Amino acid sequence: MSLRAPAQLQPLLAQVHANPRLQAGLAVIGLLVLAWLFLLLGDAREAKVAAVAEARQHYAQVRQLSGQQAWAERAVAAEQLADALEAEVPEAGSAGLAQATFQGWLKSIVDTQATPIRVDLQPPVRLEPPNADVVRISANVAGSMEPRRAWELVHRFEASTALVTIPDITVLSDGSNQTFSMTVQGFYRVPRNGADAGEAP
Numbered sequence: 001m002s003l004r005a006p007a008q009l010q011p012l013l014a015q016v017h018a019n020p021r022l023q024a025g026l027a028v029i030g031l032l033v034l035a036w037l038f039l040l041l042g043d044a045r046e047a048k049v050a051a052v053a054e055a056r057q058h059y060a061q062v063r064q065l066s067g068q069q070a071w072a073e074r075a076v077a078a079e080q081l082a083d084a085l086e087a088e089v090p091e092a093g094s095a096g097l098a099q100a101t102f103q104g105w106l107k108s109i110v111d112t113q114a115t116p117i118r119v120d121l122q123p124p125v126r127l128e129p130p131n132a133d134v135v136r137i138s139a140n141v142a143g144s145m146e147p148r149r150a151w152e153l154v155h156r157f158e159a160s161t162a163l164v165t166i167p168d169i170t171v172l173s174d175g176s177n178q179t180f181s182m183t184v185q186g187f188y189r190v191p192r193n194g195a196d197a198g199e200a201p
Contacts, residue, residue: 090162091189095124095135098188102137106184109156110141117143126190135190142181147173150180163187 092098103121110117120142124135145153150171157164169182 089134089187089189092135093190095126095188095190098135098186098190099124099137101188102139102186105160105162105186106139106141109153113143113145113149113153115143115145117141117145124188124190133189133192135188136185137188138183138185140181141184142179144179146178147171147180153180154182157184 090101092101099121103119106119106121110119118141120140122138122140124137126132127134127136141153154166154169157166163186165185165187166182167185169180171180172178
């Protein structure tokens with residue numbers, strides 16, 4: 001079955017067949033388009049080759065750095081930091097005693113404020129190995145206080161000689177509505193054979 005061009009294109013095709021120069025020009029245009037597509041594919045291949053080369057170079061640099069003294073020094077520094085943090089974890093005979101100690105410490109700071117502050121204490125949670133001898137006690141501390149005093153309270157908590165963290169804090173100041181809420185966490189070393197009254201499973 002033969003294919004015929006639409007009637008609208010037949011005059012144009014007739015002109016192309018009758019004009020050798022036009023045929024040559026179209027051939028040149030076709031060659032230019034093919035050359036352009038080839039260059040595009042070539043650029044894409046070169047980009048992939050460059051990306052692979054860069055990745056290999058980065059890998060080689062990482063392997064080279066892994067053998068340098070700087071990495072060993074960083075490992076020693078990290079170990080010293082871990083030892084320093086371990087030294088900040090106080091000991092408690094049981095999870096219940098740890099919770100009572102943490103609650104008393106919070107109360108000693110909160111009671112010095114001139115405004116009522118709510119303290120919601122959560123049950124102790126024992127950490128995963130290799131820190132299974134440490135329990136974490138969290139408390140939500142919230143109240144109405146101007147931002148400056150709220151941040152002063154944060155500094156009071158962080159000044160503890162024991163390991164204390166504040167992973168979450170919100171301070172709002174909207175005209176007369178000035179409130180804050182923060183999570184304060186304390187860590188205590190409790191032996192596994194100690195009484196874990198009040199400890200969350």
